[in-house]
Amino acid sequence: MKIAIVCYPTFGGSGVVATELGIALAGRGHEIHFVTYSQPVRLELLSNKIHFHEVNVPEYPLFHYQPYELALSSKLVDTIKLHEIDLLHVHYAIPHAYAGYMTKKMLEEENIYVPMITTLHGTDITLVGNHPFYKPAVTFSINQSDVVTSVSENLKQRTMEFFDIQKEIEVVPNFIDGKKYSASFTDCQRSLMAEDDEKIVTHISNFRKVKRIPDVIEVFYRIQQEIPAKLVMVGEGPERTHAENRCKELGISEKVIFLGNSNEIDRILCFSDLFLLPSETESFGLAALEAMINKVPVISSNTGGIPEVNEDGVTGFLSDVGDVDDMARNALKILSDEQTLEKFKNNAMISAQRFDIDRIVPLYEAIYEKAHKSR
Numbered sequence: 001m002k003i004a005i006v007c008y009p010t011f012g013g014s015g016v017v018a019t020e021l022g023i024a025l026a027g028r029g030h031e032i033h034f035v036t037y038s039q040p041v042r043l044e045l046l047s048n049k050i051h052f053h054e055v056n057v058p059e060y061p062l063f064h065y066q067p068y069e070l071a072l073s074s075k076l077v078d079t080i081k082l083h084e085i086d087l088l089h090v091h092y093a094i095p096h097a098y099a100g101y102m103t104k105k106m107l108e109e110e111n112i113y114v115p116m117i118t119t120l121h122g123t124d125i126t127l128v129g130n131h132p133f134y135k136p137a138v139t140f141s142i143n144q145s146d147v148v149t150s151v152s153e154n155l156k157q158r159t160m161e162f163f164d165i166q167k168e169i170e171v172v173p174n175f176i177d178g179k180k181y182s183a184s185f186t187d188c189q190r191s192l193m194a195e196d197d198e199k200i201v202t203h204i205s206n207f208r209k210v211k212r213i214p215d216v217i218e219v220f221y222r223i224q225q226e227i228p229a230k231l232v233m234v235g236e237g238p239e240r241t242h243a244e245n246r247c248k249e250l251g252i253s254e255k256v257i258f259l260g261n262s263n264e265i266d267r268i269l270c271f272s273d274l275f276l277l278p279s280e281t282e283s284f285g286l287a288a289l290e291a292m293i294n295k296v297p298v299i300s301s302n303t304g305g306i307p308e309v310n311e312d313g314v315t316g317f318l319s320d321v322g323d324v325d326d327m328a329r330n331a332l333k334i335l336s337d338e339q340t341l342e343k344f345k346n347n348a349m350i351s352a353q354r355f356d357i358d359r360i361v362p363l364y365e366a367i368y369e370k371a372h373k374s375r
């Protein structure tokens with residue numbers, strides 16, 4: 001099939017999932033057209049099966065806010081007509097499902113019918129989408145999608161609670177390419193980050209409030225009081241400066257390395273012993289899954305879709321949101337004993353295979369086939 005994928009191209013779960021999905025679909029013979037405002041960060045290789053169409057929004061001083069939805073839907077109409085696209089898959093409801101609906105309507109004027117699949121990722125429902133200023137438009141565009149998918153059972157339930165949804169929501173979990181990771185590094189270069197006797201604890205996120213970055217620091221503070229350890233912080237966002245200051249106040253700056261955004265997540269996870277994800281909420285927790293496939297156990301909050309990924313007592317531990325003492329206790333249970341650490345590492349990698357790309361991508365393909373047939 002010829003599929004247009006709309007996503008956010010920046011670092012962030014929904015863009016990563018959309019990009020990896022497009023690459024996998026291209027590998028399975030589909031022709032993929034990414035339509036977004038810049039080339040997705042994980043899209044390294046363009047090929048005759050993967051195309052990128054940039055949405056440009058001309059600046060005009062009259063507009064206080066430049067109309068991205070207008071530019072996106074116009075670009076989609078042109079791209080779909082020019083490349084005879086069969087299907088539109090939008091990731092993250094705001095404003096992509098809204099722009100997608102307008103695209104469909106414009107095309108229908110020309111007797112072109114293109115089904116739209118909307119994948120809900122999390123904050124489009126739990127944080128942003130249910131704001132009263134957006135809610136009617138988000139409800140409308142979800143209901144107008146031909147198929148709606150969500151990345152976890154929990155996100156599906158929350159969507160039904162928050163919005164008046166008339167459609168069935170299909171759960172298609174996020175996925176990971178196990179082959180890519182098993183083929184990765186044999187030499188993890190731990191020495192780049194830590195001394196031989198130190199454990200390496202890692203956190204990766206966009207450093208927004210919802211990630212509870214201060215909890216990451218508090219948990220690590222307690223860990224390093226008991227065992228030699230380093231904390232590797234990967235990502236950029238509004239909470240970073242505050243976190244760096246807090247490390248200084250606690251006198252642990254020497255033990256905490258802030259790396260900023262990185263394209264080498266697997267290289268970093270390769271030398272990590274433990275992953276911290278104490279988020280306020282998380283529809284899925286793709287970062288936890290990426291850690292797990294790299295044999296890194298996860299200490300997380302018990303919220304949203306995280307328990308669907310991190311198995312309590314098996315691949316890591318779950319604690320109440322904000323319970324940093326419990327998180328630190330659990331972290332030490334794993335890190336203080338080599339045998340326990342090895343057991344959790346193996347469990348994490350085995351459990352992550354539930355979400356292997358070869359299991360999940362066919363679920364999307366089946367949805368595409370069905371939507372295309374019932375056009």
Ligand code: GMT
Pocket residue numbers: 011012013014015017092121122123126151174206208210281282283284285286287
């Ligand atoms: O976590 C973020 O803030 C980024 C956000 C996104 O849309 O890029 O992530 C959401 O989608 C990811 C991919 O489906 C999920 O793994 C994350 O759990 C989800 N984030 C939240 O629900 C906070």
